[in-house]
Amino acid sequence: MLDIRIGLLGASGYTGAEIVRLVANHPHFGVTLMTADRKAGQSMDSVFPHLTAQKLPRLISIKDADFSTVDAVFCCLPHGTTQEIIKRLPTSLNIVDLSADFRLRDISEYEEWYGQPHKAVELQKEVVYGLTELLRDDIKKALLVANPGCYPTSVQLPLVPLLKANLIKHDNIIIDAKSGDTGAKEANLYSEIAEGISSYGVTRHRHVPEIEQGLSDVAQSKVTVSFTPHLMPMIRGMQSTIYVEMAPGVRTQDLYQQLKSSYEVLLLLNKTIATTRDVIRSLSTDGTRRGRY
Ligand SMILES: NC(=O)C1=CN([C@@H]2O[C@H](COP(=O)(O)OP(=O)(O)OC[C@H]3O[C@@H](n4cnc5c(N)ncnc54)[C@H](OP(=O)(O)O)[C@@H]3O)[C@@H](O)[C@H]2O)C=CC1
Ligand SMILES: CC(=O)N[C@@H](CCC(=O)OP(=O)(O)O)C(=O)O
Incomplete structure (x- = not known):
């Protein structure tokens, strides 16, 4: 039953x-x-x-x-x-x-x-x-x-703990995001995606209002972001590189400590940086995944 x-x-x-x-x-x-x-x-x-x-x-x-x-x-x-x-x-x-x-x-x-x-x-x-x-x-x-969008998830998870702790400013947040192509509904022929990177939705991607809605809720004031997504020649995975201005007196180490205490994730600073492939590998060995794609 x-x-x-x-x-x-x-x-x-x-x-x-x-x-x-x-x-x-x-x-x-x-x-x-x-x-x-x-x-x-x-x-x-x-x-x-x-x-x-x-x-x-x-x-x-x-x-x-x-x-x-x-x-x-x-x-x-x-x-x-x-x-x-x-x-x-x-x-x-x-x-x-x-x-x-x-x-x-x-x-x-x-x-x-x-x-x-x-x-x-x-x-x-x-x-x-x-x-x-x-x-x-x-x-x-x-x-x-x-369920949140893919890019909004990759952006909100790291930024929410930093905003909650008032460690970063609410403007000048720049998000440079890359996605695998299972998320793409068009142009998903191998010949269109392989051996090239393309930006799209520049200045106007539908995930911007979703990201700003989520971050503004947490910050309790309007948060604005600059966001550019890119389609990568990989099947799945996502990486968002996010640039922020720190609040006065805050050091990089403070951001690191805040993120470290917020999540059990692979979080590395000044050491080896995890790749999207490492994430897939870590998921495929935790006993819950059968097959990678
Ligand atoms: N792919 C991704 O990385 C992510 C996608 N999403 C979202 O999840 C949703 C599904 O995405 P995804 O799985 O990639 O989509 P797919 O195009 O791969 O699959 C869509 C599914 O819906 C069915 N379908 C399509 N049109 C209709 C219709 N008019 N009536 C009933 N069923 C229909 C399809 O059936 P059939 O196969 O028979 O045509 C298929 O089962 C989307 O809204 C997407 O934005 C969210 C997060 C990540
Ligand atoms: C690479 C690519 O095209 N990605 C899609 C987002 C993936 C998706 O299907 O949409 P949700 O995450 O909103 O559900 C896009 O940019 O519109």
Whole structure:
């Protein structure tokens, strides 16, 4: 008997496959429903052979889904599609949404940055922003969790403890970020990505308002950032190099100590710097990961 039955909407995508891998190996969770769009009707291991060992239901279309078979849903659908589908789900379900549809509290800001009207404004009041390290207790009680964007996670995790401790100034924060290409929805042909680096969204990337919203909440005043993302010739991983101005009297060592006491992470100063490959290696040896990509 499963403790918590999980449904996955958009299971046949990259994020869907990651959630399946985590849920299928979890002692209390089990996957009882998986949906796809074009791949509906296929088995999951025909789409992702690394999941062959898991006992998984067949991929079906959302219109054929029976939500009485699930207690909670991970929604791994494209931006914009999610809000229309979530609003039709039973209100008793706990939902974790991986898209950007519910991350921005201010609907007019959502509409400005995503260029479309929001179709489930009424659900926004249920939302808890899912940055676990910051809001763990709220997330436990939430009906609808908006999972943070990839770049906003990489930026907020290091900056939040520094802002909370008043160690850095609230302006002139410069973020030089690099992403692997599983995050990219376009230009993901090998011939477009290999042997080159490209910046994109320069001065206007949709993650800027999300980053500023999160940092301003913590700082309790408006925080602004300069942010430039880059697409790298690597499959997955992310690195954000962040430049800040320290508050008067603060030394680099103070920032280091604050971060060290905030997280159990690989944090090195003036020694070897961890690479994205080291992160993947450390995850693949902690016993929870099966397969790297
Ligand atoms: N990739 C990444 O690094 C990250 C992505 N995200 C977010 O998570 C969400 C999913 O991303 P990702 O997994 O990369 O996306 P993919 O494009 O890889 O997968 C999307 C999934 O949704 C299904 N789908 C597509 N259109 C529809 C539709 N109209 N109705 C129902 N199902 C549909 C697809 O089915 P089928 O395969 O059959 O077409 C597939 O299962 C996005 O909102 C993305 O921004 C968040 C963090 C990181
Ligand atoms: C490399 C690349 O194109 N990355 C995507 C972000 C990844 C993603 O899918 O979006 P969320 O993190 O918002 O869910 C982008 O810049 O829009």
